[in-house]
Amino acid sequence: AQKVTQAQTEISVVEKEDVTLDCVYETRDTTYYLFWYKQPPSGELVFLIRRNSFDEQNEISGRYSWNFQKSTSSFNFTITASQVVDSAVYFCALKDYGQNFVFGPGTRLSVLP
């Protein structure tokens, strides 16, 4: 069965610190996609990245980077030099064939000034 685990319920950091949000997934399919979404206090989930199961290259977008490791079934998200505007709930999600999206429970990140 599909499952997404985000073991960190809440994280607090001070501005400019680096922070990594963990995501571990389970699926029997060999073809699947992983996603990260950000939910700021305003409520709307904002799509950040999609990664397919055949592409294990790390990705960097500005201060954001993602580390995908199939060997450990993990898709971790790192924010470098965090800012107050990064404060949000972050969701990891999994999509494989024939199933709907499965979301993790989310990690609430608080970046303190």
Add this chain to the structure above:
Amino acid sequence: DVKVTQSSRYLVKRTGEKVFLECVQDMDHENMFWYRQDPGLGLRLIYFSYDVKMKEKGDIPEGYSVSREKKERFSLILESASTNQTSMYLCASSLGSTFEPQHFGDGTRLSIL
């Protein structure tokens, strides 16, 4: 940019009322979804639709129904609202392809008194 619009940000209703939550998307997406979000539980899928007049049950359909008379509009109906349906409701849409990301509305925070 995709725009998913939910009719209300906040809604207060009474037990036993019939409640309608409306969602409209402007990007001609085939797929539309309704989730509820509760602390610690992440997003749980209530219903989804892959085409006009088509609907499928998600993980927690009990107490809800949906309507999709037009491609751009997907309505969630609480037939007889109960206090355990107090939650944040999120609507999403996506293109027809299996692995396209979902795009979300701002959410409706519904309180049932």
